[in-house]
Amino acid sequence: MRILPAKSFSTKREEDYGTPEQNRVVKEIIERVRTEGDQALFYYTEQHDRVKPDKLRLEEAEIQAAYEQVDEPFLQAIREAAANIRAFHEKQKRNSWMDPQPDGSLLGQVIRPLKRVGLYVPGGKAAYPSSVLMNAIPAMVAGVPEVVMVTPPATAGQPGINPYILVAAAEVGITEIYGVGGAQAVAALAYGTESIPAVDKIVGPGNIYVALAKRYVFGAVDIDSIAGPSEIVVLADSSADPAYVAADLLSQAEHDEMASAVLVTPSAELAEQVRREVSRQLAELPRKAIAQRSLDDYGAILTVDSLEEGIEVVNRLAPEHLELLLEEPFRYLGAIENAGAIFLGEYSSEPVGDYFAGPNHILPTNGTARFSSPLNVDDFLKKSSVIYYSRQALLENGRKIITLAQHEGLQGHARAIEVRLEKELEKEENRDGGN
Amino acid sequence: MRILPAKSFSTKREEDYGTPEQNRVVKEIIERVRTEGDQALFYYTEQHDRVKPDKLRLEEAEIQAAYEQVDEPFLQAIREAAANIRAFHEKQKRNSWMDPQPDGSLLGQVIRPLKRVGLYVPGGKAAYPSSVLMNAIPAMVAGVPEVVMVTPPATAGQPGINPYILVAAAEVGITEIYGVGGAQAVAALAYGTESIPAVDKIVGPGNIYVALAKRYVFGAVDIDSIAGPSEIVVLADSSADPAYVAADLLSQAEHDEMASAVLVTPSAELAEQVRREVSRQLAELPRKAIAQRSLDDYGAILTVDSLEEGIEVVNRLAPEHLELLLEEPFRYLGAIENAGAIFLGEYSSEPVGDYFAGPNHILPTNGTARFSSPLNVDDFLKKSSVIYYSRQALLENGRKIITLAQHEGLQGHARAIEVRLEKELEKEENRDGGN
Known part of the structure; x- marks a missing residue:
């Protein structure tokens, strides 16, 4: 990793709006699904996923069968994670309210859940059971009566949906699952087909075709924000353990070649120790090539004159994940203006939040923590003003x-x-x- | 107005994404402001507004001078309106919270205001002082420390900003005002120039160039939703006064030729009375031509078999404004799933909410009340998750x-x-x- 002065370093990346050809393809898929419905879904599924299903919706028995393919430690861990996520998001709930006036008028705000939400889950390597929990639970806690899932019917050319995904869905109470992916699935959720009734909002990650399709249907339905590559900034002082800092930086860098892992520190000694520790730990990592590339292109160790300057750098970068590996982390919490999630102290390694503690792992990326928030219950609620004069x-x-x-x-x-x-x-x- | 059965009537309009030429122009303006800064702002201001200012920011004295051009009844009314809007939005505020765990961990959510918000105010006929209040007050109540305004430096070819706009801005505490409009103003707010520091979020209505520019800069900054033409649905039973129904329908129809005004009623008698009353009142309206066109193209009187069917129609249309002119309006409030603002009873005419009562008049249009909300304090807050393990x-x-x-x-x-x-x-x- 490079050790740099903090001055002008930026983790900001240009947003990916796709090539003209990708945009054309997505537009064509969406228009065709909109006009031809299920027929178009079957067509594109055969084209893209190389499977020929005779129906789109999974039977309850197919979902239950997935339980036989997952191991007990996974099942126990995901159940406990789901309970923690549920408990945290319950705290975000809000009531409708009324405000009676002295003149007998009543003003207020009715807060209601959306009626129907669609969750996109990618196939292949990016199929993360934890993301099913993080997307679905806030909607469930908000009270959305219909949360449905779409996911490609084949994984890496093999027919069949990842059983861990199906179990995660079943554990959070999703029973309506369709084996359809790509832009065609987004189009089906937005406009509805014979088999798939339209939803009010689409959430969940996907490849560039899915992202473009979500952008395209926005307006007909709501969408979540388009997630950029993952980021971590660690603000650490000389009390930090270099092995922890390095491991936490690598846990982000391994995500994606475009991911960004940055250490900000006033300690030249820590900077050098972390640099060495990253090299050492990197060598043992199965996803070494990805992490190396990410560190080369978007990683850095930034040295600052003081923790106060470090805080300024953090607020400028507005990272998705921020770790405060400081002797007194809570002393600086109030000064953090821009960060998706803030992890305090040596035991709060970022994967604690990715998987288990309860807060959401779907966080604003690419500097948008300046104005955006982690996925939360509000994202599945809508308000109506009430005026009785x-x-x-x-x-x-x-x-x-x-x-x-x-x-x-x-x-x-x-x-x-x-x-x-x-x-x-x-x-x-x-x-x-x-x- | 046409009397129709309710079955398949829709107020849904295709969104306006502009012509290719409009998109090209907007992109060019934004790129030029991004690279040339103030110089480009002066250039486009001369081109589009036909004035040649020597600076962009208004002096405090220029803002204060506007007070001499507005009348006392206006000033009193807008002060009282601002106080009501402030009081309503104060009820929307939220606290950061912490949730200590049995194992000594602390989880929580920090809620903070955005740091800097830009309010776009159109020039010309669409310059509404009430919109300044409705956009700025929620930001102020959220605690945004810097709320700035941009508005064209000329109105209808005449140099000078509408004094009513300046007074509205001063009354809500905006002191940073720039005389620049159009896509160039949006670009300046998004990317910053020598004179205008960049903001975190841009709100406020504008013409197609402003709307396209907001769409374009989204991601670099947050934006509010792009407002479509205004809509009202009145759900009325035979207890309703046809003169009130007609007047309320016309108050929306006069906004814009694309506006939509719809009566839904199980009473054939009321339907006929309202039809006649609309014709009568329309004849007296200064904006008759606009209202007539709006009623012809997007207006309707929809007859239903029962109030229950009426509610279904309302929920399907998901109107921006909904009036319940019913004998027992509160009896049906809980059944309304989709509406931006709900007005109950004969004294709650829609302009009460447009100007004065306190709830926001910036509401979801074009069916988006299914998943969107009135502008509110949350729109100017952001959350960070906190994890101390x-x-x-x-x-x-x-x-x-x-x-x-x-x-x-x-x-x-x-x-x-x-x-x-x-x-x-x-x-x-x-x-x-x-x-």
Whole structure:
């Protein structure tokens, strides 16, 4: 790893909007699924996944059969992880509220879950059971009544869905699973087909075709943010164990050649120790080639003059994952403005959050922690404003509303209030006349 | 207005992604501002607004001078409106939280305001002081320390910014205002120039060039949703006053030729009365031509067999504004699944919410109330997960985390935990050895 001064180092990468050819292909797939429905899904599944299913939805028995293919330690670990994730996300729930006014009006906000959410799960090597948990549980906790899953019907050319994925889905309560992947699956979720009713929101990672398809259907349905390559920044002082720092940097670097792992430290000694420790640990890593490439292109050890400068660098980079391997990590928590997830102290290694502790591992990447948040229960809720205006409120405020409408040249708005004020006046006159 | 059965009527409109030429122009403007900064802003301002300013930022004195050009009733009304909007949005605020665990771990969520937000305000006829309030106040209530405004330096060819806009901005506490509009203003906010520091999020309405520019810079900064034409659905029974229904429908129809105003009712009599009343009131409306066109193209009176069917139609249309002009409106509130804002009862005319009551008037359009919400304080907050894992927690759960990482083929993740477990074991052995 390179040791650099922190000044102008950036982890920012240009977003991938696909090639014109990729965009054309995705558009064609989506239009065809939109017009031809299931028929197009079968066509593309045969083309892309080289399997010829006779139906799209998995039978309950197929899902249950997956349990026989997974080992007991995995099952126990994923059950406990799911319980932790559920407990954490329960804390994010919110109530609808009403705010009664002195004039008898009622204002408020109704908060409801979305009705139907589709979770995309990639096939092949990027099929992570932990991602099924992290995407589905916040939706379930929000109260979404229909959470459905789509995933390619074949893994690396072999027919059959990864059993670990199916078990993860079953464990969180997903029973509606379709064996269809790629842009065609996204199109089906967005517009609906004979077999797959349309959803309100699509979440989950995928390759460039899936990402482009999500971008394309956004508006017809909601989508989650398009995840960029993974990132970690470790802010460490001389109290940090170089072996821990190196292992944590490598745990991100092994994800992807585009992943970014950065150490920020005021300790020149730690910088040098970590550099050596990374080389040593890297040699033992099965995904060595990927990690090496990631460290060469997007990794760095950044030296700073002080922890305060280190905090500034962190806030500028706005990392997806931030570890504070500091003697007093909580002392600096309040100064962290931009980070997806913040891990404090020597036992809070980043994989603790990836798999088990409870917070979500779907986090803002590529500097978007400046304005984005980890996937959470709010992402599956929607709000409606509620306005009940009393007679007294309209009589007291009607003229002010008319004034504002007229200043914007919207006479029709003013008339909607005037017609009521006139009628109320009339009623009063009639009452007075009756006396 | 046409009276139709409700079955297949839709208010859904294709989204406007601009012409290829509009897209090309916007891309060129953005790239030029990104590379040339202020110089490009001055160039495009002269080209598009036909004025030649010597600086971009308004002086405090220029903002204060606007107060001399607005009348007292306006000033009083907007002050009271701002107080109401502030009070409503205060109810949306949330606290960061911590959740201590039995094993000594701490999990939590830090919630912080964005640091800098840019508000786009159109020039010309679409310059609405109420929109300044509705966009800026939620950001202010969230605690955003820097809320800045950009707006074209000329209105309808005349140099000078609408004084009502400037007063609205000053009233909500905006002091940083730049006289620059169009795609160039969006580019400046997204990437920063010598005069205008970059923001984290851009909100506010604009023409097609502004909308395309916002779409283009999304990712570098956050944006609000692109607002479609305005919509109202009135669900009314025979208790409703046809004059109120008609006036409320017209208050939306006058916005824009693409606006949509729809009555849904089980009462054939009300349907006919409203049809006649709309014709009568339309004749008196200054924006008659616009409203007529909107009603012809996107308006309808939909008859249904029952209020229950009416509710179904409403949920399918997912309107921006929904009025329940019913004898017992609260009885049906719980059944409304999809609507941006819900107005209950005869005094809750839609302009009450547009201007004054407190809830936001920036609402999801074009069916997106299925998954989107009114602009609110959350839109200006971001969350970071916090994970402090105790030694005990890691010792108890480390093996499970390793199991999950190994099942995903991520040995580096497993190693980050193993290196810690090994070290802890070593420490214990050393302690035992010392005894």
